[in-house]
Amino acid sequence: MAASSELEQLRDLxxxxxxxxxxxxxxxxxxxxxxxxxxEQFSRLLEPVLSNMIRRADPAxxxxxxxxxxxxxxxxVRERMEQDQAAMTNALAPASTGAIAIHFAENPETAAQDVxxxxxxxxxxxxxxxxxxxxxxxxxxIGSTISKYLSETLxxxxxxxxxxxxxxxxxxxxxxxIRARFTGVSEAELLLRDSLWCRVDAAxxxxxxxxxxxxxxxxxxxxxxxxxxxxxxxxxxxxxxNESMASGDKPRELDQIAYGDSKIVLEVAGFFxxxxxxxxxxxxxxxxxxxxxxxxxxQLPGDAITHFTGDQSQVPRALGPLLxxxxxxxxxxxxxTRRRTPYGVLWAGALLLLAICIPLGIHLYRxxxxxxxxxxxxxxxxxxxxxxxxEVAVEIDRDRVQLSGPVSNEYQRAxxxxxxxxxxxxxxxxxxxxxxxxxxxxxxxxxxxEALGATLNTVEGVLVQTHYHDGGLVVAGLAPDSATVExxxxxxxxxxxxxxxxxxxxxxxxxxxxxxxxAFNSTxxxxxxxxxxxxxxxxxxxxxxxGVHIIxxxxxxxxxxxxxxxxxxxxxxxxxxxxxxxxxxxxxSIEGNPGPPPDVIPSGQDSLGRCVRFRLRSPKPDFSx
Amino acid sequence: MILAKICVLGxxxxxxxxxxxxxxxxxxxxAYLTTVGVKISRKLVRLEPDPSGIAADTDLQxxxxxxxxxxxxxxxxxxxxxxxRGAIVVGDLTRSSTLDQLQExxxxxxxxxxxxxxxxxxxxxxxxxxxxxxxxxRWNDVxxxxxxxxxxxxxxxxxxxxxTALGMSILQDTGNAAEH
Numbered sequence: 001m002a003a004s005s006e007l008e009q010l011r012d013l014x015x016x017x018x019x020x021x022x023x024x025x026x027x028x029x030x031x032x033x034x035x036x037x038x039x040e041q042f043s044r045l046l047e048p049v050l051s052n053m054i055r056r057a058d059p060a061x062x063x064x065x066x067x068x069x070x071x072x073x074x075x076x077v078r079e080r081m082e083q084d085q086a087a088m089t090n091a092l093a094p095a096s097t098g099a100i101a102i103h104f105a106e107n108p109e110t111a112a113q114d115v116x117x118x119x120x121x122x123x124x125x126x127x128x129x130x131x132x133x134x135x136x137x138x139x140x141x142i143g144s145t146i147s148k149y150l151s152e153t154l155x156x157x158x159x160x161x162x163x164x165x166x167x168x169x170x171x172x173x174x175x176x177x178i179r180a181r182f183t184g185v186s187e188a189e190l191l192l193r194d195s196l197w198c199r200v201d202a203a204x205x206x207x208x209x210x211x212x213x214x215x216x217x218x219x220x221x222x223x224x225x226x227x228x229x230x231x232x233x234x235x236x237x238x239x240x241x242n243e244s245m246a247s248g249d250k251p252r253e254l255d256q257i258a259y260g261d262s263k264i265v266l267e268v269a270g271f272f273x274x275x276x277x278x279x280x281x282x283x284x285x286x287x288x289x290x291x292x293x294x295x296x297x298x299q300l301p302g303d304a305i306t307h308f309t310g311d312q313s314q315v316p317r318a319l320g321p322l323l324x325x326x327x328x329x330x331x332x333x334x335x336x337t338r339r340r341t342p343y344g345v346l347w348a349g350a351l352l353l354l355a356i357c358i359p360l361g362i363h364l365y366r367x368x369x370x371x372x373x374x375x376x377x378x379x380x381x382x383x384x385x386x387x388x389x390x391e392v393a394v395e396i397d398r399d400r401v402q403l404s405g406p407v408s409n410e411y412q413r414a415x416x417x418x419x420x421x422x423x424x425x426x427x428x429x430x431x432x433x434x435x436x437x438x439x440x441x442x443x444x445x446x447x448x449x450e451a452l453g454a455t456l457n458t459v460e461g462v463l464v465q466t467h468y469h470d471g472g473l474v475v476a477g478l479a480p481d482s483a484t485v486e487x488x489x490x491x492x493x494x495x496x497x498x499x500x501x502x503x504x505x506x507x508x509x510x511x512x513x514x515x516x517x518x519a520f521n522s523t524x525x526x527x528x529x530x531x532x533x534x535x536x537x538x539x540x541x542x543x544x545x546x547g548v549h550i551i552x553x554x555x556x557x558x559x560x561x562x563x564x565x566x567x568x569x570x571x572x573x574x575x576x577x578x579x580x581x582x583x584x585x586x587x588x589s590i591e592g593n594p595g596p597p598p599d600v601i602p603s604g605q606d607s608l609g610r611c612v613r614f615r616l617r618s619p620k621p622d623f624s625x
Numbered sequence: 626m627i628l629a630k631i632c633v634l635g636x637x638x639x640x641x642x643x644x645x646x647x648x649x650x651x652x653x654x655x656a657y658l659t660t661v662g663v664k665i666s667r668k669l670v671r672l673e674p675d676p677s678g679i680a681a682d683t684d685l686q687x688x689x690x691x692x693x694x695x696x697x698x699x700x701x702x703x704x705x706x707x708x709x710r711g712a713i714v715v716g717d718l719t720r721s722s723t724l725d726q727l728q729e730x731x732x733x734x735x736x737x738x739x740x741x742x743x744x745x746x747x748x749x750x751x752x753x754x755x756x757x758x759x760x761x762x763r764w765n766d767v768x769x770x771x772x773x774x775x776x777x778x779x780x781x782x783x784x785x786x787x788x789t790a791l792g793m794s795i796l797q798d799t800g801n802a803a804e805h
Binding site for chain 2: 207
């Protein structure tokens, strides 16, 4: 036992310092473990070390850090972006501008491809937003381009005009001045037209597909062109244009290629096209001629052009002259207008003159005819009644006759119409003649008519009956001749105040208004008709020279023969009464007509039909009914 | 005189332009310039009477369309091929890949001009060491190929023969067409 405790004592003596240090080491380890397990404590420990390492920029360390961090960079940026976009944008802005510049400088091609689609959109947007600013910005470039182009064109034009002025100062300039005066086109414009010209150096008819020359014509005054190469290249260019540039909805054709002061003008048809090498500005007349030429070629018979095999001897011979005409043509626009204008003006003038003169001539001729008719009509009116128609005016316009002015009465008014109608049977007569109705007393007029009738009845061979009522006058009667009839009519019609006048005065006979009516199947005079018979007798006595014709009538009932008998019986019984009143039988004649008189509408037992009427007849031997 | 449009086809740098220069200008240059688009030349050939078809001396004006090599401009070149009576399809004997493309060029030409005549030029024969006879025989058997000729634009070997053969073929075609 003692031995073991000694051993322990010895161990304690020998190992005491080690045991102590072991304890302290154990404590240190525990402290360290605590430190490591706590991240906050640990990072605080590492901070100075790391910063020192980074500061020293040890390549190995940098690489390690780079490798460690790289996989997370994009996520870090994205997350930071989400947290605070504005801050990130601010942070990146200075760097990105420089980065883009460097990218563009180093990769111009890819950069251009990236940006190209944006440019037009950006341009459009900018124009939409600030149009004026864009215009201002582009002005120095476009403005100078346009002005340069214009000045070059104008220079050429001025040179040409100068040449024209110098070479044509004489007669032609005088003509131009005259033309300017007459056509109203300014002299400057005419000079400009004179300065436009073109000349065709060559014309080629080219097969569209192969580009081979089918036919050609060249101006001998200019160096010849290599037609095969030219037509081949033109065809290739056309193909290039049609395939690459003209693709789209609307088919477009290459119609002109310009070089120097020349142009190649192309007119394309189905299987071929014509290329004309033109010097100067292609004028309208040239283009028309070119189109006409192509039209003529299209209409040539055969298919040697359509299916051109390369053998030029197979193509229609007419092609040569057609192209030659195109080359030799003159396309000076001034020549064209100079030739055309005078004829145009002359024709237009002549037509205008005709258009004015023909209607004017016809009008004047018609007018003269009308005036002649007017004079003739008026002369006829005056010859008929120089006093009554003194103030009547006649106006004739082709087939319309217009009468106007005042006359004394209706009769004259109607006579004027009748006369005018006889002179111009085809014409439409318009009667504007007015009747003068002076101041009169109707009652006085009635008396006047009666007195006039009585006076006239004293004249040998004259017998008149008058019926006047309210301005209307009817006169009936006999007169020995037509002149007397006319005189009687005039006498009554001329009475002032007579508004309407009707006359049945005749040189042969007149029917009296008086009629005697009879009972059915009777020939006896009714007592009521005695007064009527007295009037007849009185009139018959007034005109002892006139014959009295007595006409008996019947109604329509019964047989014709019986009616005739009774009609004649009625006339006979009236005749007996007239004889009794002292009228000699030599003056009396009778007639029996079955049926009513013509002015009575026939209708069975009509009492108006059973009558006797009277006609006074002129004693003239030639009288016949 | 008869006009005929012919086209020269083939891969890039097989010597199409050189063949034409040799034929038209009688010259050759080692400097290589790519043809862009199309270049047009012409040459008048006098063809002598031939038992196979041509009855008398005939002047043939060849309008030669030298097309851009390869397939970059296929769309456009098919337009350029229109109306051609014949084609020279060129391959490079020193590059077998260009020979592999010959049939494709023939087809391309025949598609546009079914009646067109084709001759094959196996060019750069001056640089080729082995015998070309087998290749010539192989192409002569291909349908629609009038003749296959080994050429050298540099020395001029076979060049005139090439163009003359195509001209003859075209004229025979014209003669036949006239008879029918």
